Amino acid sequence: MASPGGRLEFRDVARGAALTEALAARVTSLGRAPVSVMHVCGSHEQAIAKFGLRAAFPPELRVIMGPGCPVCVTDVPEVDEAVALARQGVRVATYGDMLRVPGTAGSLADERGRGARIDVVYGAAQAVELARGGEPVVFFASGFETTAVATAAVLLADPPASFSVLSAHKYIPPVMEIVAEMPGSAIEGFLAAGHAATITGWGVFERFVERHRLPVVVAGFEPLDILAGLVRLVEVIASGEPRVDNAFPRCVTREGNPAAQAALWRVFELQGGRWRGIAHVPNGNLRLRDEFAAWDARRRYAIDVAALWDHAPAALVAQCQCGDIMAGIASPHDCALFGRDCTPDAPVGACMVSAEGTCKIWHQYGGHPDLREIRRRA
Amino acid sequence: MQRLVGMCLGVPGRIVSIDGDIALVDFWGVVKPVRIDVVDAPVAPGDYVLNHVGFAIRRISPEDVADTLALYDELLRRAGAGDLMAADVRSEIDAAGSHDG
Incomplete structure (x- = not known):
């Protein structure tokens, strides 16, 4: 299968080779295998798969994608709320990736097929523009804290009364605690997403390191940035003194972006909630504060989700491994549906729907992001 | 084509002009409005900023501009055409300018 990515090369081959060697040497000097680390960023996985980086990692190192796909972790009842609103005749605007995420009784795309008014927008601001016509518009908002900043900013800029938000926004730091504490978890450290930390600052991970004694290294998403971040992460693991380390200083500071944080926390507060396939995550959801109740779709509409719940899930859905894949326990190759009954054109689970989902990424970049897999499976 | 919601990539662009909370930003020759009310530092025309879903979130310091632009180039x-990372970047450019009406 030809790579849809076309040719894309390391910008500095010599440095790539040096970092690859350094990574192998650091992992070997740990003297044990496997060494498992996790990243929580769809773009990290895209870059790792696209550039075939796993083939350059030492065989003892396992780099696993965790819950880094906001669309994928949007829980079924949250999708149900949007579907129920659409069925009730309310106009819903959302990001394109959200359209095909399955709820209990189908997706927003299914509702659109039945005539519901569903708009795909690029961002919160565009949804506000739709509402300026006077017709009520609910923005079904997903994304991590970085994307929630944009939702917060439009709510702070005097949106029309016809606009409201159904927030499925999620906050990453608490879910790292859940994944770190999962029974049988062998994760020894986290690679944190560079541009997300642009907003939160790397200081946001200090409490996690203190509580869980696991290192966090902030890394960019270019192949060299990822390799450099992994070298640093393995060095910190070897030191036995967990800390937060910033391997992406050209973008990330300890404090982050104070203006964005101020907007985020003025509008949102943390609430516990389920992440699809993972667990109840205390403080994992971003919900609108009371002050913004007038723009909170959950408080403005009586959303009748129970009406959807007499539908049994389809048989294929029961076999979907998306939850275990997002928790880092399984890989797409452990799923019997992957690439056969579940493809980007006919996705069964959310991980195959979103461009940031592990399954879609592995499928898109050839299905074998680790060249060694081909040898093992041949 | 799928649209992004996550953000690890964002997209860099150069500020052409500023009017209140809106800057006109040049993305590889395409000029679009971007909100600058949550950017991390004061910005001026000529500055490069990193943008996500139509908002500038970081001023890119002049010495980092070349490095930052290289991957996107x-x-x-x-x-x-089917590349996920390139699609993310194109979606981010589309997201800018989605709030000018």
Whole structure:
């Protein structure tokens, strides 16, 4: 299968080779295998798969994608709320990736097929523009804290009364605690997403390191940035003194972006909630504060989700491994549906729907992001 | 084509002019409005900023501009039509300018 990515090369081959060697040497000097680390960023996985980086990692190192796909972790009842609103005749605007995420009784795309008014927008601001016509518009908002900043900013800029938000926004730091504490978890450290930390600052991970004694290294998403971040992460693991380390200083500071944080926390507060396939995550959801109740779709509409719940899930859905894949326990190759009954054109689970989902990424970049897999499976 | 919601990539662009909370930003020759009310530092025309879903979130310091632009240049010029990373970047450019009416 030809790579849809076309040719894309390391910008500095010599440095790539040096970092690859350094990574192998650091992992070997740990003297044990496997060494498992996790990243929580769809773009990290895209870059790792696209550039075939796993083939350059030492065989003892396992780099696993965790819950880094906001669309994928949007829980079924949250999708149900949007579907129920659409069925009730309310106009819903959302990001394109959200359209095909399955709820209990189908997706927003299914509702659109039945005539519901569903708009795909690029961002919160565009949804506000739709509402300026006077017709009520609910923005079904997903994304991590970085994307929630944009939702917060439009709510702070005097949106029309016809606009409201159904927030499925999620906050990453608490879910790292859940994944770190999962029974049988062998994760020894986290690679944190560079541009997300642009907003939160790397200081946001200090409490996690203190509580869980696991290192966090902030890394960019270019192949060299990822390799450099992994070298640093393995060095910190070897030191036995967990800390937060910033391997992406050209973008990330300890404090982050104070203006964005101020907007985020003025509008949102943390609430516990389920992440699809993972667990109840205390403080994992971003919900609108009371002050913004007038723009909170959950408080403005009586959303009748129970009406959807007499539908049994389809048989294929029961076999979907998306939850275990997002928790880092399984890989797409452990799923019997992957690439056969579940493809980007006919996705069964959310991980195959979103461009940031592990399954879609592995499928898109050839299905074998680790060249060694081909040898093992041949 | 799928649209992004996550953000690890964002997209860099150069500020052409500023009017209140809105800046006109040049993305590889395409000029679009971007909100600058949550950017991390004061910005002026000529500055490069990193943008996500139509908002500037970081001023890119002049010495980092070339490094930052290089990957995006490569992604946009050399990636095939189905490429997920290039699609993310194009979606971010589309997201800018989605709030000018």
